[in-house]
Amino acid sequence: MGSGSPVESVRRAFALLEELNRQRITSVQHLHQVTQLPKSTIVRLLETLRILGYVTNDPRQGGYQVTSGVRSLSSGFHGDPLVVEAARAWAIEFTRQFKLPIGIGVFDQDTMVVRYSTTLDSPISPFHATVNMKLRMLTRAMGRAYLAFCPKAERDYILGALASSQHPEDEAARRPEDVLDIIARVQRNGFAERSPAVEPRSSNTFGVPIMLNGNVLATIGLSYFTSSMPRAKAVSSYVPPLMELAKKIEASVQALDADFH
Numbered sequence: 001m002g003s004g005s006p007v008e009s010v011r012r013a014f015a016l017l018e019e020l021n022r023q024r025i026t027s028v029q030h031l032h033q034v035t036q037l038p039k040s041t042i043v044r045l046l047e048t049l050r051i052l053g054y055v056t057n058d059p060r061q062g063g064y065q066v067t068s069g070v071r072s073l074s075s076g077f078h079g080d081p082l083v084v085e086a087a088r089a090w091a092i093e094f095t096r097q098f099k100l101p102i103g104i105g106v107f108d109q110d111t112m113v114v115r116y117s118t119t120l121d122s123p124i125s126p127f128h129a130t131v132n133m134k135l136r137m138l139t140r141a142m143g144r145a146y147l148a149f150c151p152k153a154e155r156d157y158i159l160g161a162l163a164s165s166q167h168p169e170d171e172a173a174r175r176p177e178d179v180l181d182i183i184a185r186v187q188r189n190g191f192a193e194r195s196p197a198v199e200p201r202s203s204n205t206f207g208v209p210i211m212l213n214g215n216v217l218a219t220i221g222l223s224y225f226t227s228s229m230p231r232a233k234a235v236s237s238y239v240p241p242l243m244e245l246a247k248k249i250e251a252s253v254q255a256l257d258a259d260f261h
Contacts, residue, residue, distance in 0.1 A: 012037055013045050016159060020055065021070065025063040043104035083210060083218045084116045091118050091220075094245050098238065101125040102245075103133075103221040104210075105142040107150075110161050110170075111135055112142045112219060126223045127205035130220045135221075136169035138182065141207030142219040144192035149209040150216045155183075169198065191239050202226060206239055208246045212253055220246055 015035045020026060032039050039095070046064055049055040053069040084104060091102040091221040111134040121126045137143035137158060139204035147155050152172045162173035172178045186192040192207040205223045222242050224234055 009045075012041060013049065015047070016042065016045050017054065017066070017070070020064060023065070025065050027063045030058065031064075037144070043232070045187050063227075077188060082256055083249070083253055085118060086256055087210070087218070087220075087249045090245055090248050091116065092121060095121045095242070098222075098223050098241065099124055100222055100238070101127065101130070103130050103142065103223075105135060105146075105221060106217050106218045107158075108134075110158070111137065111139065111163060114221075115218075124228075126200060126225055136167060137177065138172045138196050139169040139195040140221075141192045141194040141205040142221040143207075144182060144186050144194075145207035145209050146216050147213055148186035148192060149211065151214065168194040169195075189201070190243065202235070204231070206235075207240075208241055208242050210246050210249050210253070212250060212257075215252075217253060220249070 003095075012035075015037070016031060019034050023030070027185055028039055031037070031042050031046075035042070041257050046055055046057070050057060054067060054073075055064055056067050057064050079245050083106070087104045092105065094102055095118040099122060101117060101119040103114045103119070104116040105114045107113075114130045114133045114135070117130040119127055119130050137147055147158065150158075159173055159179060162170045167174065172182070190208070194205040194207075196204075202225060203223050204226050205221050207219050207221045210220060211217045220242060222238055224238065228233075228234075229237070
């Protein structure tokens, strides 16, 4: 077997799982027609998948179907593979052009979590590593961008949770006038900035949303050293291409989403 050749039994098992996932209920005959696998092979694989907890065969429902156990197969993606896949090439190209690091963050409970970063590709990054870094919603650019552009009902829910948080960076959530000011400023500008009160104070971050159907899928953060240029120049130099980057990622997400459906 060559180094690039698949293990046949694994390929067959995944072919079955993919077809099972497309159907609410299916039969050995249907699986045979679609996969062209021998029926005896299908029966053996289905029994193995049943024992492992991925498939059930309930005669009352008339055939085979996947169980909730298949969700565990995607747990390593942290629920955000599509936007990361769509963003990866665009983010790398952006960093090659502007030399600055890009981070892609997704909302998780009460923070933005960086799921992808080009920090290692940037020769002038303010950070050494950012993947899996948790960023607070009201003080960090990526969190502020999410709050400002997510649906109001979602924003109200998040702010309600933050108001009971003991984290020092969430303190503003208990001051409605401060929250309204932050959100209004971001919505007015079209982008967010990190609070100057949080570290590292030697750098700043711009954040913009990645949208799909009126929802925020993720946010993009771009960080730069404040000593490298005045803020006004940084805004004019980086914010327009950052917004353009978000649009490219949104288009890629829509294309990938269409492929999956």
